[in-house]
Amino acid sequence: xxxxxxxxxxxxxxxxxxxxxxxxxxxxxxxxxxxxxxxxxxxxxxxxxxxxxxxxxxxxxxxxxxxxxxxxxxxxxxxxxxxxxxxxxxxxxxxxxxxxxxxxxxxxxxxxxxxxxxxxxxxxxxxxxxxxxxxxxxxxxxxxxxxxxxxxxxxxxxxxxxxxxxxxxxxxxxxxxxxxxxxxxxxxxxxxxxxxxxxxxxxxxxxxxxxxxxxxxxxxxxxxxxxxxxxxxxxxxxxxxxxxxxxxxxxxxxxxxxxxxxxxxxxxxxxxxxxxxxxxxxxxxxxxxxxxxxxxxxxxxxxxx
Numbered sequence: 001x002x003x004x005x006x007x008x009x010x011x012x013x014x015x016x017x018x019x020x021x022x023x024x025x026x027x028x029x030x031x032x033x034x035x036x037x038x039x040x041x042x043x044x045x046x047x048x049x050x051x052x053x054x055x056x057x058x059x060x061x062x063x064x065x066x067x068x069x070x071x072x073x074x075x076x077x078x079x080x081x082x083x084x085x086x087x088x089x090x091x092x093x094x095x096x097x098x099x100x101x102x103x104x105x106x107x108x109x110x111x112x113x114x115x116x117x118x119x120x121x122x123x124x125x126x127x128x129x130x131x132x133x134x135x136x137x138x139x140x141x142x143x144x145x146x147x148x149x150x151x152x153x154x155x156x157x158x159x160x161x162x163x164x165x166x167x168x169x170x171x172x173x174x175x176x177x178x179x180x181x182x183x184x185x186x187x188x189x190x191x192x193x194x195x196x197x198x199x200x201x202x203x204x205x206x207x208x209x210x211x212x213x214x215x216x217x218x219x220x221x222x223x224x225x226x227x228x229x230x231x232x233x234x235x236x237x238x239x240x241x242x243x244x245x246x247x248x249x250x251x252x253x254x255x256x257x258x259x260x261x262x263x264x265x266x267x268x269x270x271x272x273x274x275x276x277x278x279x280x281x282x283x284x285x286x287x288x289x290x291x292x293x294x295x296x297x298x299x300x301x302x303x304x305x
Contacts, residue, residue, distance in 0.1 A: 005129070005130060005131070005132070005133060005134055006059065006130070007133075008055065008056075008131070009055075009295075009296070010054050010055045010056055010131060010292070010295065010296065011054055011235065011239075011291055011292040011295040011296075012054060012056060012127060012131040012132065012292070013131055013132075013133075014233075014235065014295070015132075015235065015236055015239060016230050016231075016232055016233070016236045017132060017133070017136040017137055017139075017140055017230070018140065018236075019232075019235075019236040019239050019240050020128075020131070020132045021128075021132070021137075022239070022240055022243045023239055023243055023288070024124050024125070024127055024128040024132070025124075025243075026243040026246050026247055027047045027050065027120070027123070027124040027127065027285075028120065028121045028124035028125070029246075029247060029250065030043035030046070030047065030120070030246060030250065030281065030285065031043045031044055031047075031116065031117045031120035031121070032117060032120075032121065033247075033250040033251065033254060034250055034253070034254075034277070034278070035254075035259050035260040036260050036269050036272070036273075036277075036278070037109065037112075037113045037116075037260065037269055038269040038270070038278075039269075039277070039278040040113060040116050040117055040120070041116055042278060042282060043120060043281075043285070044116050044117075044119060044120040044123070046282065046285040046286065046289065047120055047123050047124060047285075048064075048123060049289050050285065050288055050289045050292055051123060051126075051127055053289050053292050053293040053296075054131075054289075054292030054293070054295070054296070055292075055296055056127055056130060056131050059126070059130035059131065060123065060126040060127060060130055062126075063122055063123070063125070063126030063129070063130075064119075064122070064123055064126060066122065067118065067119040067122035067123060067126075068119065070115070070118055070119070070122065071115030071116060071118055071119040072115065073115075074111055074114050074115040074118060075108075075111040075112045075114075075115040076111070077111070078107055078108075078110060078111030078114060079103045079104070079107040079108050079111055080101070080103070082104075082107040082110065082111075083099065083100060083101070083102050083103075083104060083107065084104065084106060084107065084263045084264065085104030085105060085106030085107055085262075085263055085264060085265070086104070086106070086264050086265050087104055087105035087106065087265070088102045088103070088104050088105075089103050089104060089105055089108070090102065090103040105266075106262045106263050106264070106265065106266060109262055109266055110262045110263075113262070134153075135153070136230070138152055138153045154207075154210065158203065158206065158207070161206070162199060162202075162203055165199060165202060166195065166199050169195050169198060169199065170195060173194075173195060178191060179191060180192060180195075233305065234304065234305050235291070235295075235305035238291060238305065239288065239291065242284045242285075242287050242288050242291075243284075243288075245280065245281070245284040246281045246284045246285060249276050249277060249280040249281045249284070250277070250281055252276055252277075253274075253276050253277035256276075260272075291305075
């Protein structure tokens with residue numbers, strides 16, 4: 001599954017790459033920095049709401065499906081390997097060198113909590129992959145490490161093209177009667193060898209053409225000139241301010257709070273709630289969702305951003 005960036009008319013697409021990076025990091029950290037399971041679930045729902053109202057749902061759907069599978073796997077595996085907790089739901093057999101295979105309520109809750117956090121991170125990363133231009137991100141990286149950013153930019157450009165070319169070559173071979181999917185693994189490998197040989201030769205030719213084009217344009221002969229300059233807009237300042245509110249309130253809540261514990265028995269998730277947590281970060285995330293919605297629907301506010 002390749003992350004595909006497409007230029008679209010959404011708030012995240014229009015943000016400065018630094019502001020977009022901070023936004024994605026804030027959405028991911030909103031679940032990771034808080035130990036309260038209720039807030040972790042609320043942060044996950046707010047992240048999904050931001051993706052939905054911002055018009056990025058179609059591009060993120062394959063990643064969200066993968067995140068759901070990973071969250072379900074974590075929720076199932078954790079009770080099987082973690083036997084802490086006082087409330088035993090199922091008494092399992094006792095295995096040598098492993099102990100009793102008991103399933104506890106606390107292990108189930110912690111597995112679901114860990115799955116929600118992983119799902120939130122994957123949802124945020126899906127937004128980064130589909131709504132933030134890789135060229136702009138690599139342009140930021142080039143100011144720190146030119147050679148590394150050049151290698152990454154070439155890989156980003158070449159890999160999707162190689163995948164598309166391999167798909168076309170495979171369809172051409174199937175149309176000619178090649179039996180690529182029949183037989184055992186060794187037979188299928190032998191049938192695919194001409195395809196990989198042609199693909200490798202084509203990639204070398206493409207790399208040589210890119211090197212000649214860069215040499216003809218004088219790459220490395222002098223100072224670099226920017227393709228275009230991105231300046232901060234009011235929407236970038238608004239997004240950065242709201243992200244700093246979320247991160248600051250979560251960090252402050254971690255500094256003054258006692259934290260949440262699942263073992264040996266779950267704490268009350270509502271006992272440590274305050275205006276700082278979770279109401280202030282939730283209000284900031286809702287404001288970000290409103291900005292994403294207004295970018296598509298409210299043209300008067302969009303013209304001011």
